[in-house]
Amino acid sequence: MKNSRVPARALFAEERHAQILNMLQEKAKIHVSDLCEHFSVSPATIRNDLRDLESRQMLKRTHGGAIPLEKAAFEPTTSTKRVGNRERKRRIAAFAATLVEDGDTVALDAGTTTMELARLLSKRSQLTILTNDVRIASYLEQNGSQTVVLIGGILRHGQGCTVGPIATAAISQLSVDKAFLGANAFSIEKGFSTPDLQQAEVKRALIQCASETIVLCDSSKFGRISFVKFASTSEVDRLITDQDISPNVAASMGEMRDALEFTAV
Incomplete structure (x- = not known):
């Protein structure tokens, strides 16, 4: 130790x-x-x-x-996750929104923090938004004027998102300026992970199609490892979290700035 x-x-x-x-x-x-x-x-x-x-x-x-208290093969439903750490997620989303420029093509991974980001981006124009989250697409259709590309595939019950080979094949044909991804768990040693194999494949595909990859991850996910790793720190350009991370973790992340831009809001 x-x-x-x-x-x-x-x-x-x-x-x-x-x-x-x-x-x-x-x-x-x-x-x-x-x-x-x-x-x-x-x-x-x-x-x-x-x-x-x-x-x-x-x-x-x-x-x-x-x-850490993390059930590796279990993922709460979206409705359950929505009520957890809401204020942290809103702060993270607010900072993430400042990184999006008019004319950008952006990908939004499925999740509650990316949903908060979608709410903010709905007020913007001249954006093209790619997502596999049905709820995000529906919200933007009703409240925004952006071009929305909804990725097809197998619908994950309880999660409201599409996964599978149809989804990953579609993503592989596209290119975006920025991809905003969520993470169920993050460890400095093990990288970013999620409970679901198919969702991990979608995340990897989004990383491959993006010029810049930004992970939105509140501090409750730090120090945890979930079932499937979808990215190492070297595969991500920026990590946005909240200020409730421990000082030791913040110091360790600061030492990694050459490889991974780190922001706590």
């Missing part, structure tokens, strides 16, 4: 808990033995800490340690 040891002063349990959660934002897994060394406490103390955090649904205990 790269984190330096804490000062000699014994920490309160709440202080240890906060540091443990910060560590989980940086690493996909933490080990009891590493935590014992880091905090200079017994394994029993660390196990009690992890048990307490798990009971509050802030992490998941594993044999010998803990991982």
Whole structure:
């Protein structure tokens, strides 16, 4: 574990808990033995800490340690995701909208943060918007004057988006200036990931067709790993998140600016 040891002063349990959660934002897994060394406490103390955090649904205990609270093969429905971290998503979308110029051709991945971006772009003109999100296309059709290209394919029930070989084949024939993608999970070590194989394929296709790829990812997704990786940090041009990420993660992201432009709003 790269984190330096804490000062000699014994920490309160709440202080240890906060540091443990910060560590989980940086690493996909933490080990009891590493935590014992880091905090200079017994394994029993660390196990009690992890048990307490798990009971509050802030992490998941594993044999010998803990991982972020992320069910790898499960994705909430769009209606469920819409109510989570709404203010963060709106701030991220507001900044993303400033990157879109009149005359741009942009791709919007399916998701709740990209839906917030679509609401803002509906007030703009002279845009061509490509999306596999049925709800985004419907909203723009009713509220905007942009040219909207809805990608066909297999409709994912509960997600309101199209996937599959028809979708990826259609995307492969197109080119856009900017692609805005969501992510269910992000790890500095493992990159960007999502629970669904077919949705990951669509995301990869959008990356390939875009001159610039921008990922919109709120801080609750940091330090997590989902089932399918769709991009490494080197395949993404810019990452936009909120200011609730831990200072350690922010510092690590700052060191990667040569490879990945990073903005916290």
